[in-house]
Amino acid sequence: MRMMSGAAMVxxxxxxxxxxxxxxxxxxxxxxxxxxxxxxxxxxxILVRHEQGAAHMADGYARATGRTGTVLVTSGxxxxxxxxxxxxxxxxxVPMVVLSGQVPSMHIGEDAFQETDMVGCSRPIVKHSxxxxxxxxxxxxxxxxxxxxxxxxxGPVVVDLPKDLVNVQDKHPYxxxxxxxxxxxxxxxKGHSKQITKxxxxxxxxxxxxxxxxxxxxxAEADGLVTQLAEKLNAPVTCTLMGLGAFSGVHEQFVGxxxxxxxxxxxxxxxxxxxxxxxxxxxDDRVTNNVDKFCPHADIIHVDxxxxxxxxILKAHIPVVGSVDVVCKQFLDRMEDVDTEAQKEKLKDWxxxxxxxxxxxxxxxxxxxxxxxxxxVIEAVYKHTKGDAYISSxxxxxxxxxxxxxxxxxxxxxxxxxxxxTMGFGLPAAMGVQFAFPDACSVVITGDGSIQMNxxxxxxxxxxxxxxxxxxLNNRALGMVRQWxxxxxxxxxxxxxxxxxxxxxxxxxxxxxxxxxVDKLDQLDEAMERCFAEKNRLVFMDxxxxxxxxVYPMQIKYGAMDDIRLSKTERT
Amino acid sequence: xRRIISVLMENAPGSLSRIAGVFSQRGYNVDxxxxxxxxxxxxxxxxxxxxxxxxxxEQITKQVNKLIDVLRVAELSEAPxxxxxxxxxxxxxxxxxxxxxxxxxxxxxxxxxxxxxxQHYTIEITGTSDKLSAFAHVMGHCADITESARTGVCSxxxxxxxxRP
Ligand SMILES: Cc1ncc(C[n+]2csc(CCOP(=O)(O)OP(=O)(O)O)c2C)c(N)n1
Ligand SMILES: [Mg+2]
Numbered sequence: 052m053r054m055m056s057g058a059a060m061v062x063x064x065x066x067x068x069x070x071x072x073x074x075x076x077x078x079x080x081x082x083x084x085x086x087x088x089x090x091x092x093x094x095x096x097i098l099v100r101h102e103q104g105a106a107h108m109a110d111g112y113a114r115a116t117g118r119t120g121t122v123l124v125t126s127g128x129x130x131x132x133x134x135x136x137x138x139x140x141x142x143x144x145v146p147m148v149v150l151s152g153q154v155p156s157m158h159i160g161e162d163a164f165q166e167t168d169m170v171g172c173s174r175p176i177v178k179h180s181x182x183x184x185x186x187x188x189x190x191x192x193x194x195x196x197x198x199x200x201x202x203x204x205x206g207p208v209v210v211d212l213p214k215d216l217v218n219v220q221d222k223h224p225y226x227x228x229x230x231x232x233x234x235x236x237x238x239x240x241k242g243h244s245k246q247i248t249k250x251x252x253x254x255x256x257x258x259x260x261x262x263x264x265x266x267x268x269x270x271a272e273a274d275g276l277v278t279q280l281a282e283k284l285n286a287p288v289t290c291t292l293m294g295l296g297a298f299s300g301v302h303e304q305f306v307g308x309x310x311x312x313x314x315x316x317x318x319x320x321x322x323x324x325x326x327x328x329x330x331x332x333x334x335d336d337r338v339t340n341n342v343d344k345f346c347p348h349a350d351i352i353h354v355d356x357x358x359x360x361x362x363x364i365l366k367a368h369i370p371v372v373g374s375v376d377v378v379c380k381q382f383l384d385r386m387e388d389v390d391t392e393a394q395k396e397k398l399k400d401w402x403x404x405x406x407x408x409x410x411x412x413x414x415x416x417x418x419x420x421x422x423x424x425x426x427x428v429i430e431a432v433y434k435h436t437k438g439d440a441y442i443s444s445x446x447x448x449x450x451x452x453x454x455x456x457x458x459x460x461x462x463x464x465x466x467x468x469x470x471x472x473t474m475g476f477g478l479p480a481a482m483g484v485q486f487a488f489p490d491a492c493s494v495v496i497t498g499d500g501s502i503q504m505n506x507x508x509x510x511x512x513x514x515x516x517x518x519x520x521x522x523x524l525n526n527r528a529l530g531m532v533r534q535w536x537x538x539x540x541x542x543x544x545x546x547x548x549x550x551x552x553x554x555x556x557x558x559x560x561x562x563x564x565x566x567x568x569v570d571k572l573d574q575l576d577e578a579m580e581r582c583f584a585e586k587n588r589l590v591f592m593d594x595x596x597x598x599x600x601x602v603y604p605m606q607i608k609y610g611a612m613d614d615i616r617l618s619k620t621e622r623t
Numbered sequence: 624x625r626r627i628i629s630v631l632m633e634n635a636p637g638s639l640s641r642i643a644g645v646f647s648q649r650g651y652n653v654d655x656x657x658x659x660x661x662x663x664x665x666x667x668x669x670x671x672x673x674x675x676x677x678x679x680x681e682q683i684t685k686q687v688n689k690l691i692d693v694l695r696v697a698e699l700s701e702a703p704x705x706x707x708x709x710x711x712x713x714x715x716x717x718x719x720x721x722x723x724x725x726x727x728x729x730x731x732x733x734x735x736x737x738x739x740x741x742q743h744y745t746i747e748i749t750g751t752s753d754k755l756s757a758f759a760h761v762m763g764h765c766a767d768i769t770e771s772a773r774t775g776v777c778s779x780x781x782x783x784x785x786x787r788p
Contacts (some may be wrong), residue, residue: 170637175648179691182636199691234788235633235694359685362678 052224057186057217058087060225061150064193066093067227070121072112072486073097073150074105078125079165080152083217097486097515100507102129104479106136107505110145111443111483114466117272119146119201120483126152126214127165131172135473137207138176142470143293144270146201148193148208149173153182155215169211178206186216186223191231198231203238204357205270238356242373242381250328250352250369251385257326259348259401260286263309266293266469267331267355268375269462274298276379277330283386285394287405289317291332292454293469300458301438306405310338311606312451315413315615315623318606320405322613324349331355331375334364335470344611354378413604413617414455423572425449425524425596429456432494432522435579440492440520441466441484445477445501448530451602453496475504478521482508485517492520492583499525499549509562512589520582521559521591526598527552534601559591570595625654626680627700627778630669631786633692634660642669642693645686651679655708655752655775666694666788670777672752695786699778706778710755711737713745714766724765732758743769752776 055063061084065073074097077085088096099105102124109120120140124130130151140147154163170180179199181192189212196208242250254260262284268277274297281288281304288298289309298305307314309321321327327349332338334353339345342365353360353367354375361370371378418424429452432440442457443466444450450467459465466484468476481495502523512519532547559566565588569578575594582590607614607622615623632638639658646653654672661668675683680698688696699706716722725744729736734748744766748758755773762768779785 171640174641174644180637184636233691236691357689359682359689363682363685 052226054222055225056083056087056219056222057189057212058083058219060186060189060223061193061212061217062087062091062094063225064190064227065121067190068194068197069118070094073121073123074099074108074483075123076102076105076125076129078129078152080126080154080214081123081212083214083219084123084150084152084212086219096123098511099479100510101505102132103136103475104505104508104511106133106147106149107139107476107479108483108486109147110136110140110476111466111480112487113140113145113147113483114480115441115463115484116487117270117463119148119197122147122149124149124151125165126154126169127167130169131167134172134176137173137209139468139471139473139476140207141176141178143266143468144205145207146205148196148200148210150210150212153211153213156184156213157215159213169209173209176207177209180209180211182211183213183216186221187226189216190225190227194228194231195233199236203236239358239372240356240374240377242354242371242378244381246369246371247378247381247385250371251382253326253350253352253369254284254328254382255386255389258397259324260284260326260328260398261320261324262286262288262328262330263291263321263332264288264294264297264330265291265332268294268297271331271356271375272462273330273376273379274462276376276383278302280379280382283383283389283391283394285391285398286328287320287402289313289320291335291338291469292467294332295454295465296459296462299460301460306409308454309612310335311340312455312602312604313606314455315411315604315617316405316408318604318612318615319408321346322611323404327351329353329355330379333360339364340606340612340614341609346612411617418572421572422597423569423575423594425452425526425600426456427572427575428522428524428594428596429453429496431575431579432496433457435583436492436494440464440494441481441488443467443477443481443484443493443495445495445497446472446474446531447498447501448526448534448600448602449496449498449524452524474501477501478505478519479508481519482512482517485519486515493517494520494522497521497523498530499523499527499552500529506558509559509564509589513563516587517589518585518587519589521589523555523591523593524596525552525555525593526596526600528598530598531602537601555591555593559589564589564591566591566593568593568595624674624676625700626673626675626698627704627706627776628671628673628680628683628687629697629699629778629786630671630687630693631661631695631788632667632669632690633694634665634667635692638667638690638692639669641690642687645683645690646673649682649686651675651683655773657775657777663788668786670775672776694788697780697786699780702784703781704778705781706751706776707749708752708755708774708776709747709749710759710771710773711745711747712759712762712771713743713769714762715742715769716744716766717742721766725762728758728761728765732761734758
């Protein structure tokens with residue numbers, strides 16, 4: 052039996068579960084763990100500039116790879132600084148483990164220096180948490196944390212480590228568990244066969260089916276099976292903001308993103324469908340619009356690994372608890388003798404109708420001669436990355452433009468905070484992606500508001516030579532807020548204008564990077580060319596775009612899926 | 624509608640606060656909560672009384688079941704079950720007549736006098752929540768209630784239905 056300190060156990064256990072990167076920031080309660088990290092090279096530690104950044108980096112890393120992201124922070128402020136990042140991961144079901152230092156056990160509850168009840172603070176935003184009580188429990192707590200984080204419906208797990216348990220002097224026997232199964236935790240992955248039978252019958256009898264794909268399909272790595280299912284049925288497919296890439300954005304059966312800023316054809320298809328096959332999607336309020344008017348003709352088949360997601364918002368006619376990949380396979384096994392040609396014949400009228408909606412070309416916009424339209428910037432990014440980049444995004448209009456104008460052909464390429472909508476997520480997330488894939492093109496689409504929420508991480512980018520491409524759609528405004536004020540508050544722009552913007556080019560340069568400003572349409576292509584040609588440097592593109600542009604289509608509040616504003620003057 | 628939700632969970636630190644969190648965070652109300660280890664002391668059994676319609680009850684059971692420490696959840700009120708609650712009630716009596724009246728009602732309700740001092744009786748009573756409330760009401764008429772404590776409802780299904788690990 053190996054004897055080692057609690058700090059060494061932490062590092063040893065991280066190696067055992069296969070952690071490649073730890074995103075963190077030191078402080079009193081974790082100095083022993085940092086000392087143990089210093090003594091080895093297997094687990095690479097990334098020193099961030101703010102703990103929120105560490106959490107988003109671990110998150111971006113996890114979304115791009117499917118592997119659990121790891122965060123290490125000190126007690127008190129270090130731990131509380133991660134909370135927004137934890138909540139972001141929780142809302143989007145991202146596997147993450149946060150190791151937080153804690154004051155020594157004997158001082159817990161005394162309001163000791165840098166003491167916060169991290170387990171308590173994080174309780175509503177974690178999948179589970181551990182407050183470790185004995186040094187010899189460390190390996191088991193870490194093993195379970197990683198197991199819980201990345202099985203079933205994934206999510207963040209906090210492991211709180213009191214300082215006395217990890218001190219480098221006291222040695223204890225180290226035993227890493229062979230088995231971490233828990234009697235109280237057994238996620239269901241396989242769909243109930245009766246439900247599968249019902250669902251298949253429903254899909255095959257449908258005349259106007261729609262497959263509605265959410266982030267669960269990406270988490271389950273079910274993109275291939277979803278595509279097979281869609282092709283077998285010849286059904287139209289729509290993806291949620293979280294599901295983009297689970298079904299190729301350039302596939303002819305793709306009708307676009309649905310929901311608040313969804314495409315006309317996607318929302319129309321949903322509203323008129325007679326059978327909706329929800330795969331790893333959760334009928335979020337940003338999708339359904341008014342639930343009382345939601346898809347009045349449809350039978351809903353709802354596949355989700357989390358039983359609590361099913362019938363939470365809308366009653367599912369055919370609930371199927373299981374993992375999207377396994378359940379799709381079960382569907383396909385029952386469809387072996389389905390004739391796709393016959394399906395095509397059956398759905399001919401449905402497709403004719405859908406193509407009529409498509410012909411409205413709801414994404415068209417008017418690009419003038421000089422002022423750059425934000426949509427145009429996204430199209431340029433698509434062109435210059437050949438559609439093959441990892442696109443991380445912040446939150447606001449730019450996020451919606453990115454989601455609508457950059458078709459994602461593969462899963463895990465679109466990294467955004469869909470559930471919590473966290474401004475400041477984009478840059479650190481793109482960094483997590485770049486750490487996971489050093490040779491890939493990692494782009495962040497951001498806004499002048501969002502980028503300033505974690506801009507300090509530009510310093511981390513220099514330290515680790517991350518050649519990220521920051522594409523900032525600078526509209527000198529909190530554009531999304533402004534859009535709502537235009538639409539619902541008679542254009543009263545209360546506090547949505549940003550006075551005294553920094554000089555982003557100089558700022559980028561001060562951090563040791565390249566900054567480029569573009570304010571005219573005719574400079575855009577050349578600047579993009581320059582930006583993406585810089586393979587080894589971070590480039591910050593400050594692109595001045597039309598301040599008055601709104602994101603369309605947009606669903607009309609309290610309406611049905613297909614009550615949509617198509618421009619400032621047109622609606623359905 | 625009144626619901627009895629029974630939960631079998633790991634007897635581990637923090638489990639109870641997680642359950643309480645599900646209720647407070649989602650705005651579900653708790654009329655009573657009764658919790659103690661089972662005959663297997665690695666497990667705790669909780670009984671929660673709540674008011675909820677079918678949809679909310681389904682969500683409560685699913686959200687509680689989702690907690691990592693929880694092994695089983697059942698809504699006992701949807702099938703035949705037995706339920707009991709215990710109350711300790713301390714009353715002050717000043718006159719012989721009042722004392723006689725208290726004693727008479729203790730007999731009628733099949734309660735039990737646990738402790739007597741110069742001025743006070745402490746009475747134990749077990750039964751359904753309604754019976755306990757009725758008893759407290761009667762006591763209020765024949766004596767001054769000094770204080771009382773109730774355990775909250777504890778319940779099991781009838782027959783071979785059971786929450787097993
Ligand atoms: C942390 C945080 N605070 C506030 C908001 C509310 N909010 C949503 S979008 C937005 C404006 C974002 O501005 P910017 O990053 O410039 O993007 P734009 O909409 O202009 O493209 C705000 C304030 C949020 N989502 N996150
Ligand atoms: Mg802006």
